[in-house]
Amino acid sequence: MCLGASDPGARFEAGVRPLLAKNCYACHTATKLGGLRVDSREALLQGGNSGPAIVPGDPDRSLLVQAIRHTHASLRMPPSGRLGDAQVQQVEAWIREGAVWPGASAGRSNPDTFWSFQPVQRPQPPPVKDAAWPRSAIDRFILAKLEQRRLSPVPEAERRVWIRRVSFDLTGLPPTPEEAAAFAADHSADAYEKVVDRLLASPRYGERWARHWLDVARYSDDVLFGEAPNFYFYRDWVIEAFNEDMPYDLFAKAHFAADLLPGVDNRKLLPALTMFVDAPTEFTDDDRVDVATRGFLGLTVQCAQCHDHKYDPIPTRDYYSLLGIFRSTRYREVPLAGPEAVDKYRAHKKAVEEREREIRDFLATESRQLAEIFAASSARYLMAAWRVLGPAKETVEASAAASKLDRELLERWILYLRSPAKQHPFLREWESLLAEGAPEARMREASEAFQTLTLQVFREHRAVEEYNNVLKYGAKTGRELGDVVGKTMPRELYMLWQELAADGNPRASDAVPDAREDGVLNFRGDKVLRFLPAAWSEHVAGMRARLAGLKKAAPPPYPYLSIIEDAPEAVDLRVFVRGNSQNLGEKAPRGFLSILKDIAPEPFTKGSGRLQLAEAIANPRNPLTARVIVNRVWAHHFGQGLVRTPSNFGQTGDRPAHPELLDYLAARFMDEGWSLKRMHREIVLSATYRAGAKFSPEAYAADPDNRLHWRYPRRRLDAEALRDSLLFVAGSLSEQRGGAPAPLDDATNDRRTIYGKISRNILDPMLTLFDFPNPNQHAEQRIPTTVPLQRLFLLNSPLIMRQGAALAERVAREEGPDPERRIRRAYQLLFQRPPWDSELHKGLDYVAPGNLWSQYAQALLASNEFLYGD
């Protein structure tokens, strides 16, 4: 497939094919309205009831063009409205150039012959010439192909390199100097096996490999619009599942139907069902279909959401058959505590909320009444203000005392009267009278008029608010409220009320750049108490004391799982034509993909159909599930999969470089009880995995991408391995396992990265820098980048500086004052080798002038040797 060039085929792929798919496929593929299909060149040439749809080379005579131009007498397509001119021109140009349909002969992948849809075979390892090299069946598959190409693998990696490689691969951490030394000295026949078995038995194995799975599961500790307190139960469950080597078929099934599987401890599996809740938003069933199909089956089923899949035999109906299963589920919380604890917590929470509301309501009522009382004396305050602002020039104190008015309130009035920013005109007359020095009688007249108006406005506002509150009480959600028509007041009157009585807005924001004080007459919260008899204050204090006591006696919040369960009613969807839920097409009974129908031929009718789906996915006859997971495992061990598109085993995906090896592994995996640990063991003990990273010009010329595995690829540590290893070699890494996540940029967080908080909203900057995938969607694989910002992290981040200092302290503590011994120890900790003389001298020279141990340690941690694995 060629996308970049400017040939007609490329133009077809970029323009015409998507256009046909979007606008025509809904009616003109399997449905064949008017007898016409438009999903192949042959079908267009054959045409429908009105004859051939295209005449290659002659757009004007092509029915298709006449129909989309709306120049044909009766055929006007698409029915939803004419396409844009540019789109019509694209189709015209395509036909003029001969209606090239790339891959026309292949078209969609043929279900009867396409490789990934065929049953998994059990191929015998092929014979090889160099019988001494292979250590396992894997190696014979690899070597046979190399020999075919007259290539040979590069020499084996030295032991130090291998133990470092396998330790990173299986546990995400380097070996300790002691482990490396022990292995170097172990000349027994099973020295390698002992290392692998030790690593696989370490709980650090699960902490490493669970993270690979969490990319597939787009795991995150929050949802897009809020927090999620308990998704980590799923993360811990995955770690545990890897550590106890849960058979992968059970692992897969648990994700769909942990609550329904027969013959297992369902409760223990329940956290798996969190994966479908741990999604960007709760409304993303589409995302559920995607993670289920790309994640477990390596099929891009979501491409069939709006039209039949263009490259794979996946009709739109299949998409909605799967979607129906998820639409037949609902959210459920499963308390991880006894019913008493749950009831006690809920009852207490309710009681606290009631008490809080009680206090709030009491104060609000009092403050509102006070504002109304003050509104009724507005004229007296205005006159007192006049005596301050007007010719009398009294002080505020004097004026307030003379009129027996509240001094603070009078100050507020004066401030308000002086403010030029009033949003209503009702004090303008009063202000101009003041300005022209009008006599007291006229001021009084204006003041009283203002008071009359104010009281009227307060009454009106109260009536509007009461009316609206009744409506608000009736509606349940904010969205529903949006459709309820309320009452209002004219803006200027409202502004008068707001400036006198509304609660203020203490903090300016981008939307409201001016902070607004409380209204002139508004004394809210405890401010109102000053105006009330002592008994009121005592009452409030009493309520608060009771609330404080109640809060002190709070039972702990109980933990709970967030999972999916079957809804009471299962639903079969209809196809959303062109992905539009308002435009319904044929029925799509819940069921499995039609391409794999011999595994699950019948529609799913048991509840939502989750259990049937789970069984179909984990069925040993399913040609995809085992192949997909062993390919993922291979990809993590070798940097690329046998199929280099791990979540796309369809027509547009990669073809396996070693199809027989893939099948050998998949079959063996299933035969050995779907055990991932056995799979790892077989892979890492192979000669293929033992190969060095050395470059070979001949092999490179023949196979630059190393698809034949003539060497082991050099790789940069990923975000997790990097952070964990920094902490580990500095002696700072915590052994604490599981539990609630903590932010990774917290200086005190010394736990493994998998336990750090993953946010869909703001991803940790270090994770972002080191290619952590977007947790809002299933990640097929990470795409490593090399960018300067990564280097800034290694030079300047608080993490690297802390670990540099910690490493310096560690070697000082362990080796004493001798600088040479310290440097030697640091090299052992980081690289499991002694420094070369030149390195030793550089180190000694560097630290000598100012005892610069931390800086030196940090430089070693930032070096390529630490960052890259051979």
Add this chain to the structure above:
Amino acid sequence: MAMFSRREALKAVGGGFGWFGLASALGASATVEAPLAPKAPHFPAKAKRVVFLFLNGGISHVDSFDPKPALAKHAGKPSPIGNPKTERKTGNLMASPFRFTPRGQCGTPVSELFPQLGELMDDVCVIRSMHTDIPNHPPSLLMMNCGRNVLGTPSFGSWITYGLGAENQNLPGFVVLCPGKPSVVGAQLWGSAFLPAIYQGTHIANNEQAIDPEKLIPFLRNPSLTPQQQSKQLALLRELNREHLRARDGDAELEASIQSMEIAARMQTEALDAFDIRKETETTRERYGAHNFGRGCLMARRLLERGVRCVQVYYGAQEAWDHHADIMMHQKLAVNADRAIAAFLRDLKAAGLLDETLVLIGSEFGRTPTAEISVRQFLQNGRDHNPYGFSMLLAGGGVKGGTVHGATDDFGWYAVEKKVHVHDLHATMLHLLGFDHTKLTYHYSGRPFRLTDVEGAVVRDILA
């Protein structure tokens, strides 16, 4: 279908687009080297950079750049064409409280909300016939920024840096200035989705607490080493890495890693300078205004001057312009926006940068000509969201200034003449940068993706 080798595909990165996605999809065994190296677009173009001054929340077009005398005439009366479905209930037509006058030589009408910007209308093209699909913030923000109403596709800035690389290797290619989180969608609006993470926008929270660039950009400076100490440390690291490289046959990837360290070292000085608006004179800062958006526009200018490819300045956090209850609130925001935008355009022009910088000014949608009457509002003097018709301002980089393109109906409900969907805007933006929007593609999940999905037509009328 033949699969090309990753190596072959990588070789083609410089020439053909779409290859790159394929290349990276094929193998994670080696890193993508120099993903931000400058690349030539499909054809020569005037615009080399893009800046989007984003008045998020939804500025009302009928109160700013699309005068509707019929509104005054029918104020308080029902809308003759009915009220299309919007987010919430709206009632009768509401006149604009703001006066419009013809501005500039071209006479493009602008309301009194934007007196200074009005003076610059000869450089501005107003598209009055914008439309989008859904009257809610998250889908419309996603459409405006990422070309789809749902999550999961890369932002326009990611596409542009993917297509063009960075002009200045010492600064990020795509910078987003927003003092907090816009809307509920947040970082998805500048995310790279399935494009490599390197193309996502670098978000800088340009609020008043963080004017010091060392606080704005993570890891930019080492707080405990002097520059001398650090350069000594770098020298050691350089030697260690060189030795490591020698023992490994000059591996290209290790070489690239060493290169990136050199760039990082330079970046420490350059970025520190670029983001530091304290280096501007008091007068200049005063011209932009002492608020988040003003500081954002000033910072944007400094970044563009230094060759940052794409900058987006959000007016503010959340949904700043979302005035459902009282359209008079627009005044308070417009005071800041007008001043900052005018200063920005003037400076860009004076520096000769406007010609090669495409400037977009606008929102995710417009507002209704009717007043919102939902009970949620404290006052019925505001307007609801209107996705059916709104305005967008374009200036600089190949845009015909002093023009108005398209029109809404008499009341400002629907775009009716020369309609421009957001997809068309994106197609035009890419065209102005030298791309055929149908060919700037990335191979993901089994098919090529592009910013304009399967839509989009270039708005040729507005091209200079």
